[in-house]
Amino acid sequence: MGKFEVxxxxxxxxxxxxxxxxxxxxxxxxxxxxxAACDNGIESxxxxxxxxxxxxxxxAKNGKFHFNxxxxxxQVIGTSQMxxxxxxxxxxxxxxxxxxxxxxxxxxx
Numbered sequence: 001m002g003k004f005e006v007x008x009x010x011x012x013x014x015x016x017x018x019x020x021x022x023x024x025x026x027x028x029x030x031x032x033x034x035x036a037a038c039d040n041g042i043e044s045x046x047x048x049x050x051x052x053x054x055x056x057x058x059x060a061k062n063g064k065f066h067f068n069x070x071x072x073x074x075q076v077i078g079t080s081q082m083x084x085x086x087x088x089x090x091x092x093x094x095x096x097x098x099x100x101x102x103x104x105x106x107x108x109x
Contacts, residue, residue, distance in 0.1 A: 002026075002099025004042050005108045006035070014038035018045065018078070018100055026095050027069060027078040042105060044077045045069060049100040055093040057086060065089040069096060 006016045013031030016038055020026050027045065032038040048054045048071055057067045064082040067089050071077050078096070083089040 002095075002103040004045075004100075004103050004105045006038060006042075006105060007108045016042055016105075018096060018103060020095050020099050025081060026092055026099065027080055029078055030076070039105075041077055044071050045096070045100050046103075048072070048077065049097045052093060052097065055096075057089045057093070059086070067093055069093075 002018055002020050004016045004018050006014065009015050009031055011031065013033060014035050014037070015031055016029045017025050018027040029038070029041050032041060048069055054070050054072075055067050056070060057065055059065050060082065064084060065086050065088065066082050067080045068076045069078040080089065080092050083092060
């Protein structure tokens with residue numbers, strides 16, 4: 001089972017990362033000014049990850065692939081790591097869809 005790790009970055013902003021059951025990071029958030037806003041971001045990931053149309057796969061200049069998960073209003077709510085192939089990025093999207101809905105939320109340093 002996956003988990004959302006919530007933490008503060010060097011600038012004091014709240015962020016989350018979604019990790020798959022094997023511990024691999026599969027989605028990372030932007031910085032939020034409050035913990036409540038960060039929690040809202042997590043709920044948005046839970047809701048939007050059920051719709052594969054909310055994922056946008058992009059190819060980077062170096063030929064690797066990553067994806068963004070977008071809310072209904074088009075705002076990016078999470079970004080993936082880089083993948084060597086487009087199929088790897090698609091698998092990452094599916095992993096977010098599988099792990100996010102029931103993932104526990106834990107605070108980390």
